[in-house]
Amino acid sequence: MVRLLLRALIFLGSAALGLLAAAALVDRVTVTASGFVVTVVVFALAQSLLAPVVLRLSSRYAPALLGGIGLVSTFVALLLAHLLTGGLRISGVTAWVLATVVVWVVTALATFLLPRVLLREKHTGRTAARRAPD
Numbered sequence: 001m002v003r004l005l006l007r008a009l010i011f012l013g014s015a016a017l018g019l020l021a022a023a024a025l026v027d028r029v030t031v032t033a034s035g036f037v038v039t040v041v042v043f044a045l046a047q048s049l050l051a052p053v054v055l056r057l058s059s060r061y062a063p064a065l066l067g068g069i070g071l072v073s074t075f076v077a078l079l080l081a082h083l084l085t086g087g088l089r090i091s092g093v094t095a096w097v098l099a100t101v102v103v104w105v106v107t108a109l110a111t112f113l114l115p116r117v118l119l120r121e122k123h124t125g126r127t128a129a130r131r132a133p134d
Helices: 002-025 036-061 061-085 092-129
Strands: 029-030 088-090
Touching: 002 029, 002 036, 002 092, 029 092, 036 061, 036 088, 061 088, 088 092
Parallel strands: none
Antiparallel strands: 029 088
8 A cells, every 4th residue: 555655656746847847948838836736636647547558559550659658648648637727838839749758758767766766765764773773
């Protein structure tokens, strides 16, 4: 149960970092403070549900797209977050392309690095507790 909660928090954290990075780095991408949490949750849920579907469809119908699964699911998740919430605004083709790439890269890196940072601190605490004299 704790592991599932930790994974969910890491996934939500990586989604938040990706959306904030896109808003900071890409012109014509805005994330509002009032809709940020809802946007992150919608994006993260859409991404987690879409990735396996896109993988299955692309492996069956378009094997050449297998390398772009993350980009496709990120784009569709951004589109859903844009349409379903008031917290994310993206305008222009260039902004959509750049936002998709930025969010994809940042979420991939964060999903890889956040567990190492969080678990390292947890592991360091355990190691220190074991070394403490009785």
